[in-house]
Amino acid sequence: MAYALQAGWSVIDLYADDANKDRIIAELKKVRFGSLLGHGNKGVFTGQRQQVVFQVGDQATLEFCQQAGETTLNFLSCLMGQQLAPWMCQNGLGAAKAYTEEFVFANDPSDFPDSVAEPFFLSYCEFDRVFLSTMDPDQAYQAELRMWEAQIDKADPRIKPYLVQDYDSSELFKKGEQPPQPKPCPFSKAVVKLPGGRRLLRWYRGWRFRHFGVQPGAFPEA
């Protein structure tokens, strides 16, 4: 959020009880970019206390997508790249980046924010950072992939397989493009953490939603 503010964006941060379906959808209708962190599955994305926010076939989700224009969303959530993200783009959402399998991360609960957790969130946030600079989902996605690769190449062997998993399942969907066909996955999501990382655990279990509105004149029209 600090980076977005410094870059001239206005930011609305919906957290905990503010992260409910009505508010999320209402605020997203006003903005160009949203970064969304929450639990999910193939066809569903949830907010605080697992309230369903977006779901394949849901009327409110459909209406949001139909009115979304060029809005880009970056989801940190399990599995929804298999169904929900491509469905949203097929129904009008400009672009959605999502994970086709479980988003896995490691942390050291005794030492947060720690160097173990950092590579996962640096990589995810690279999409946000580059989109805020370019307003181009393709550039943002490629930058995220390069960040994953950089982190994998210097990774501790304990966490390397999890970084590779996230890298391999990160996917960009766009309106008007045939969605890729990810392999079906029989597993749920895995999160890895070292003992003691309460803050990161709270970050992840609590539901956090950010989205960004552009300041007039801050960037040229895309």
Add this chain to the structure above:
Amino acid sequence: MAKLDFSQITDQEAAQYRIAQLSSLKLGNEEKDMRVSILTTDEEGNPKTVSYMLSEAVEHIRAFLEGKPDPIGAHEVKFAKRCLAYERGGRK
């Protein structure tokens, strides 16, 4: 679409790779252990959580290889397949 091609890597090969990796780490002694949690939802959005320590992973992987239903072992093997494919440059 997945970027890595791990179709030629067997469960056995991936499991041995991860077991060797984890066994060499002395988790809980010289190396910090990790807790692994599976935090997702079911298809309707209801919470679904599984947790384990990384030092227990080898046991789960072995159980999976023996054909026992072990989702933790299955996860570890799946992740190890991708990691092996990445290290071998197995891009699609």
